[in-house]
Amino acid sequence: MLIKSPRGWELPERLATPESVYLNRRQLVKAIAAGPIAAAAVAAPFGPADAAEEVVEAANAQAEADPTLDLYPAPLNGAHADAGRVVTPEADNLTYNNFYEFGSHKQIWRRAGDLPRRPWAVAFDGLVEEEKTVDIDTLIRAMDLEERVYRHRCVEAWSMVVPWTGFPLKDLVAFARPLGSARYVVMQTFDDVDWAPGLGQFWYPWPYTEGVTVEEAGNDLAFVVTGAYGKPMANQFGAPLRLHLPWKYGFKSVKSIVRVSLAEERPTTFWEELVPSEYGFWANVNPDVPHPRWSQAEERVLGTQDRIATQIYNGYGEQVAALYAGMEDESLFM
Numbered sequence: 001m002l003i004k005s006p007r008g009w010e011l012p013e014r015l016a017t018p019e020s021v022y023l024n025r026r027q028l029v030k031a032i033a034a035g036p037i038a039a040a041a042v043a044a045p046f047g048p049a050d051a052a053e054e055v056v057e058a059a060n061a062q063a064e065a066d067p068t069l070d071l072y073p074a075p076l077n078g079a080h081a082d083a084g085r086v087v088t089p090e091a092d093n094l095t096y097n098n099f100y101e102f103g104s105h106k107q108i109w110r111r112a113g114d115l116p117r118r119p120w121a122v123a124f125d126g127l128v129e130e131e132k133t134v135d136i137d138t139l140i141r142a143m144d145l146e147e148r149v150y151r152h153r154c155v156e157a158w159s160m161v162v163p164w165t166g167f168p169l170k171d172l173v174a175f176a177r178p179l180g181s182a183r184y185v186v187m188q189t190f191d192d193v194d195w196a197p198g199l200g201q202f203w204y205p206w207p208y209t210e211g212v213t214v215e216e217a218g219n220d221l222a223f224v225v226t227g228a229y230g231k232p233m234a235n236q237f238g239a240p241l242r243l244h245l246p247w248k249y250g251f252k253s254v255k256s257i258v259r260v261s262l263a264e265e266r267p268t269t270f271w272e273e274l275v276p277s278e279y280g281f282w283a284n285v286n287p288d289v290p291h292p293r294w295s296q297a298e299e300r301v302l303g304t305q306d307r308i309a310t311q312i313y314n315g316y317g318e319q320v321a322a323l324y325a326g327m328e329d330e331s332l333f334m
Ligand code: MTE
Pocket: 096, 097, 098, 099, 100, 101, 153, 154, 155, 189, 208, 236, 237, 249, 250, 251, 252, 253, 254, 255, 256
């Protein structure tokens, strides 16, 4: 096993993001708008070429049918243009997903193909000036989309680098028009068993629920995702709207959001309710705080053979550590 021990973000040169790979993906999207594309062009790093082609073709078909396709590729945010590592090949990402509504294994992409992306509405309720339900296309078009390349670290000790498209979570909160008494932003996934068979597994506390404080939601890194790899995102990534909080373990990044609630009380989140001894509310990445059943010191970089040292706050401490000043008594890292 190859163990790497980079200092901070001083990563081996060959791990630096090759701009050519990245730019090719952006150019690819323009090709999608123009018609069928050569999926194999992006699929090379993934297992058997035909399987890779199939999964990328499925993602491209979903993107082509998406009513917001014309918004892609969105302008790249220069402050988040380079995550310091190679972007995870799209086919690897498309075939290694956590989305328990479709099953408790990673190969859920075929099942997720049945997710009805439209019509889709998002409800805003709780401590808001006025409760409302908004059509997803109206919501997305009310936002300024941009692209950001983020590191994505799962609590299961694997990681990826993903070029997401979306908008800051603080813009979604502003759209909700919260009352001054709101302290938490709570987000939920759809809960219709006709859409996803896993929802019939009664022992899970559906719907998948996550939340952050209003202060965390206001941090510039907190991102609401609508697209990935330069096009509307594939179903298995949590279409048509998901969260990504790059300094937290991936389970905080709730997928396929249908409800945004502003609340005074801290919510009990999905994994916290299921296994409170293993998963908490804060879930900030920290290599020094092991999961009760495994170490968090290192991570397996998907799409490569590498294992690298995990960074506190997934390397985003400069931007987020201040959020947790004076909270030493809280379980910030589980
Ligand atoms: N959201 C919902 N609704 N259902 C899930 O099972 N899994 C979480 C998170 N969001 C999950 C979810 C976990 S554990 C992780 S690591 C990330 O989604 C995985 O995102 P990815 O499949 O895009 O890598």
